[in-house]
Amino acid sequence: MPPQKWHVPLKEGQSGWPVLVAFDVALPEGTHYPTNAELKLIFPSGNASLKTWGRGGNFAIHNQSTRPEYLVDDPHWLAIHRPLGLHTDPAYPRYSHQLLLRGEGLCILGKAEEEVEMGRGVFYILDGHSPHEVRRTDPNNDANWYVAASVDSHAPLNGDDILPVLIDYACTAQFLPDGVMPNG
Numbered sequence: 001m002p003p004q005k006w007h008v009p010l011k012e013g014q015s016g017w018p019v020l021v022a023f024d025v026a027l028p029e030g031t032h033y034p035t036n037a038e039l040k041l042i043f044p045s046g047n048a049s050l051k052t053w054g055r056g057g058n059f060a061i062h063n064q065s066t067r068p069e070y071l072v073d074d075p076h077w078l079a080i081h082r083p084l085g086l087h088t089d090p091a092y093p094r095y096s097h098q099l100l101l102r103g104e105g106l107c108i109l110g111k112a113e114e115e116v117e118m119g120r121g122v123f124y125i126l127d128g129h130s131p132h133e134v135r136r137t138d139p140n141n142d143a144n145w146y147v148a149a150s151v152d153s154h155a156p157l158n159g160d161d162i163l164p165v166l167i168d169y170a171c172t173a174q175f176l177p178d179g180v181m182p183n184g
Contacts, residue, residue: 016112022124075169080146089128098148099166105143
């Protein structure tokens with residue numbers, strides 16, 4: 001996640017508006033809501049960071065990847081503890097399709113500085129190779145958790161095709177990584 005400077009011009013192919021589409025989705029009953037206790041197990045140090053896990057399940061659409069360190073078009077969990085400054089994600093496929101399960105009090109924006117408010121049930125497609133930032137909508141709010149079911153791809157996927165996959169994943173996939181146990 002290389003940090004970016006707001007004053008540096010966009011590179012060729014980058015966009016000042018990295019959110020391709022965003023809309024609210026009515027989540028079905030049973031869609032997982034990550035608790036503070038679960039998220040503290042995933043981020044035990046409490047430091048600001050981003051984590052992904054849960055790839056390689058039975059939900060894979062197909063795998064276009066030639067790099068073994070990640071799978072393309074494979075649903076997984078993505079979580080952020082605390083907002084992230086302006087950055088790009090060049091180590092991942094360009095487009096991230098995310099269904100938010102938590103994100104209240106946060107927004108995402110690019111260099112165009114138009115905000116997309118986050119919250120449970122927001123689906124959006126992000127151009128992760130263009131500069132983007134996750135920011136609090138109110139600087140006095142202490143919103144810290146951003147959690148999504150996510151699929152990365154080399155091209156934007158049709159929302160009608162990928163949304164059912166993300167909803168199914170959010171309703172049925174194991175949330176805590178193997179070996180991370182909730183406190184009794």
